[in-house]
Amino acid sequence: LHTYGFFGHVKHSGVTGGHLVVGGTVYDADVFPQTFHQSFIGANFLGHSASWWRVKPRGSTFEARQVGTLLDSNDTWFSPTDLALGPDGSMYISDFHDKRTAHPDPDAEWDRSNGRVYKIEAKNAKPAKNIDLERLSSAELVDRLRNPNGWYAFQARRILAHRRDKGIHEDLRNGIVEAGTENLALQNLWALHVSGGLDDDVAADLLSHPAEYVRAWTVRLLGDRRRTTPPLAEQLSVLARRDQSVVVRSQLAASAKRLPGRVALPMLSALLERELDARDPHVPLLIWWALESKALSDSGEMVRLFTQPGTWAPSMKRDNVLRLIRRYAAEGTAAGYDAALELARAAPASHLETTVRALDQGLAERGATLSGLGQGGLFEEVAAVKGDPVFGPRRPFQEIASPLRRWIRKTWTARPQSLDRTRLAVRAGIDEAYRATLSGLEESDTHEDRRVALLDLLRDLGRSDCIRAVLAQRDLQSNPTVRLRALDVLARFESDEVSERLLNSYPQVLSAEKEKIRGILLSRRSTAGAFLEAVEQGVFPAADVAVTDLRQLPLFRDEAIDALVQRHWGNIRPGSTEEKLAVMRRYRNDLNTGEGDPQSLDRTRLAVRAGIDEAYRATLSGLEESDTHEDRRVALLDLLRDLGRSDCIRAVLAQRDLQSNPTVRLRALDVLARFESDEVSERLLNSYPQVLSAEKEKIRGILLSRRSTAGAFLEAVEQGVFPAADVAVTDLRQLPLFRDEAIDALVQRHWGNIRPGSTEEKLAVMRRYRNDLNTGEGDPRRGQLLFIEHCASCHRLFGEGGTLGNDLTGANRSDRAALLAALVDPSATVRTGYLTYTVRTQSGRTVRGIVEQEDAAGVTLIDSTHQKTRITRSDIRSMEIAPESIMPENLLDRLDTQEVRDLFSYLQKDAP
Known part of the structure; x- marks a missing residue:
């Protein structure tokens, strides 16, 4: 936890x-x-x-x-x-x-x-002699430890463990010291241990053995006892201060978790002081896990250790004191609050903001308990005890103690403009901070970025008395990001006023807001009925609503809702194989008949993909025409994102100059991201300081994705033109791949170290597709384009694509049957990390998606449209695994036989 x-x-x-x-x-x-x-x-x-x-x-x-x-x-x-x-x-x-x-x-x-x-077996291998090792003497078994075949050493050790023969202990002790190889020394050590001969005196000698793995294994075996003598404890502490082997230091950190605090804390303190392993892949967390195991049992000594002068200078100590503040705050007891306060008071002014964030995160995690990971719901029907498959019962916690509350109030009062301090103060129940948050929304001169941040705060911590202020943001603010964030807050509350306002505003808003409003209204039984009734009356077009918007409605078990869904969208439950084949044939016929309307975006996309230049030029003209509707403008940019050539750059750049709609501007960035162009890079670098946060985030992603532009962006940070605080560490994850010393140096300077069962019908469909694949060849080049269009938004292959789904590069792509099964019946087998969850909130809202982030404070779900929803733990009524995969079942329905062959020829390539 x-x-x-x-x-x-x-x-x-x-x-x-x-x-x-x-x-x-x-x-x-x-x-x-x-x-x-x-x-x-x-x-x-x-x-x-x-x-x-x-x-x-x-x-x-x-x-x-x-x-x-x-x-x-x-x-x-x-x-x-x-x-x-x-x-x-x-x-x-x-x-x-x-x-x-x-x-x-x-x-x-x-x-x-x-x-x-x-x-x-090897060619010309000789069979082994049939030897009954149980009949050998203990001394003969010790000789088998030297056999070049490790099987004999393992079997000999197993028998010696059973015999516990003291007569071989001296030979084994000598064998450890005199062994010609480290491996043989280890074989003797392990045999000595399992036969009962590793006493304290021998262990003390072995802690200074020249072989690092002998020292490390001695530490491990001592730690497994969970107790030790004062002389050995002192020797372990000296080893932590002096040993030059990271293998030994790693084992010291791991074994410290098993030893009492009086033994473990001097070892851990010595490891932290040395700072040798700050960048090691494992040691920093091993040290934290050992410290956390003593946080409650040895809290007094722990606080004393981390309030000494100089604690905040070494990075490993600094990281762990912040973790301890979070841990003590999460405990939710008077003792925990007092310990967190003592550590927070010792923080220097330069680290006060990170201290505030750690304290806030811990308070958000109070009451959390750890439950089992489960089995994806497979055995729910036969489970002896039913219960919430994700979250365990809430653990009671105490109100924040007065001394800590006073410190939080004083810290916030000293700098009320700090969003981190405001969030902490609101979480601590300081009403002045909450009222200041609402006032910040109501003030006309509040910057849009801050307005968005205040709405994020209310999304997590707002009470129902914030509804009026949040609704006003939708009335007074034109910035789509602000309006969308306001919807995130309103989604938390079941309110007639909110429902009525959202229903009334739905026809007038842009597509992004419509999508979010649909999600809110369709997530509750009462408002879902009202929304569907508006569709029935012709007020809202049924075409607005995707079937994925309706997936949770059967959970309400409401006959009127089910009837309206059936009337306008048909059966939304997973259909039979024959039904899916019929749909596939219908779409195929639609594509193969007639020239169609040139205004049809689907036909335009098809014509552009087919290389019809008039369609491509018409796409560019549609962007350049001033009277093109914003929704169509966005759709044209989506088309160019997938199929545009480099000659579209000028037209797309013009969208950023001429259009104020943030959705259009963001879609233009999606197109520009495809091209490596000096003009694009220069324009993005020049515009970065003036744009809003959503555009900044996307521009950062573009510029930091290529070596040349990454260097230019980081140089601007170095010169103070761009603030380093804009950049999250996740933005920088790919930079080490460039292997550029100048880039690595700039990153280090500003951010530190950043490295870290199917039915018979479906089987018949699979066989039919398999026959199609076996009767013709595919073109992997065309298959790559199909992958980009249909798969890459979620899946990555050869370094190309999204991360919502699993990375296919190392998947079982050579097995055609497995690939077909995954495409035809994606819900049959879903890996644990990609299960779809249904969350019901305390106010009755239902949200579905993959868990993108989960911590003790709550969960973030991401749906098939890549829309993220953050739900705090206190707002979760239940969280259950949904039976369907987030991956749609009809992917192959969109392709003809040759396109299926092309896609598979690309998917089954060994290398790009």
């Missing part, structure tokens, strides 16, 4: 095709060729193969590079899960062996008789 970070996958490279290594082992024998020795050999479940990897140190952890394929089955049923070393130096590989590698239905009758095990 208070981890404040996590370790990602091991950094890896060289991956091709389907990639999901679910099990494997290091080849610790000498029978295979030398190139395999000490390589990791993994079972590639999705690639139907076994791959081998070179592993090398990366700070306290490792990174891996796939070197090649040890075994390639050429069989899509072959699904390896693990590998193990045999006594003769051969490898054994287990095969799950099934036609599908995912089983979405736990109750299905799957064939369990197909599993098998294969043996992989």
Whole structure:
């Protein structure tokens, strides 16, 4: 709950095709060729193969590079899960062996008789002698620790652990000291430990062993005892102060979590003082997790440690004192508030804003509990105990103690214009700060960026008495960003006045506002009925409403609502395969008949894609005409975003000069982002200081996405032309890929270190598509264009595309059946990170989407249109996993047979 970070996958490279290594082992024998020795050999479940990897140190952890394929089955049923070393130096590989590698239905009758095990052996390999190791003496088993085949060492250690023979302890102790290799020293250490011979005196000697992994393993084994003697505790502290190995320091940090505070805190303090591992991938979080485990049990000593002079200078100490402030505030008790206050009071003025943010974040997380991750709802029907699958029960917390409240009030009063301090004060219940927030909205001279920030604050913390002030923003403000943020606030409240105002304003607003208003009105039973009745009366056009807007309506179980939906949009529940095929044929016929209306955007897009120059010129002319409606202007820019050539740049730049509508200006930026042009870069750099925050964010994304323009943008920050505070660390994540020393230096100077089951009908459709694919060749170049149009908004392939869905580069793309299953029936198997959730708020609102961000304070959902909705934890009534994937089922319906072949030829390429 208070981890404040996590370790990602091991950094890896060289991956091709389907990639999901679910099990494997290091080849610790000498029978295979030398190139395999000490390589990791993994079972590639999705690639139907076994791959081998070179592993090398990366700070306290490792990174891996796939070197090649040890075994390639050429069989899509072959699904390896693990590998193990045999006594003769051969490898054994287990095969799950099934036609599908995912089983979405736990109750299905799957064939369990197909599993098998294969043996992989070297050419001319000699069979191992049949030796019963159990019959060997303990001394003979110690000799087996030296066998070049690690299988013997493992089995010998297992038997020695069972025997606990004290007679071998001296030989093992000598073996650790006299071993010619680090690996043999470790084998002796492990055998000594499992046989009961690692006493305190031996451990004390081994803490100064010349081999770093022997020292690290000794620390680990001592930590596993969860207690230690004062002399050993002092020795561990000295090791933390002096050891030069990051491997040892990493283990010290990890073991400190298991040791008592009186032993652990001196170790952790020494590691923090040294600052050697501030950029290590793992050590900083390992230290925090150890500190957090002592935060409550040793709070007095912890506060004393982090209020000493100089605490805020070293970056590792500074980061952890901020985490502690957040942690103590989140505890929600008088003791927690007092500890947070003592730490906050010790913060220097230069770090007061970050202190305020940490304190506010902790207060937002009070009452949170940690629940299980669940199984995607698969076993809900047979669960012994039903309950909220995401959030556990709320934990009671105390009101903020008076001393902390006074400090917050004093801090806010000293600088009331600070949004961070205002947010903290409002969260703490300081009414003057809340009234100042409403006053800031009502004042006519409040800058638009601040107005947006105040609305964001009310979205999270506003009470129902803010409704009038927020509604006024929609009446008085023309800035679409302000108006949209006001809608985010209003969405929290179930209010007749809000519903009436939104229904009345719907016909007059632009498409972006219409979309958000629809989302609000259709998220509650009462307002959904009113909206649908307006459609029924012809007040609102049914064509405005996408089927995805209606997905949650069946949850209301309202016959009148269901009838209106059926009348205007038909059956919105997932249809049968035959129904989907009929829809696909209808769309195909529409595309193949007649020349059509040139004003039709769909036909214009088709003509431009077909290379008809008159259609392309008409698109540019439509932009240049002054009487083109804004909605059509946006749609034309969307077309150019996908299909425009570099000769459209001048016309698109003119949209930013002549048009005031922010939606048009943002769409123009989407088009310009496609082109590397000195003119574009210069115009964007020059305009950056004058535009609003939404445009700034998009311009930053464009300029920082290329090496040349990134350098120019960062140089402007260096010269003080652009404020560094504008730039979030996430904006900079791609810059290390440029490997530009000047760029890296500027980033370091201003931001620090930034590196971190399917039905038979659907199976029939899959077979039909598979037959189409087998009877003709596809063009990967045309397939890439189709991928960009239909898939890249959510999925990434070869570094191109979005991130809402999973990255396809390392997916099982060589398996055509798996690809077809994912496209025809995307809801059958949804990976945990891409499950769709339905959130019901306390006021009755229903919101659906993928969890983009979740913390103890709340959750941010993102829907299929990339619209984000932030919901605070206190506003969540329930959060459940929806059965449908956010990925639509009708993707292939939009393509003809040749286009399907083209798309698959691109999807199944090994490399770009």
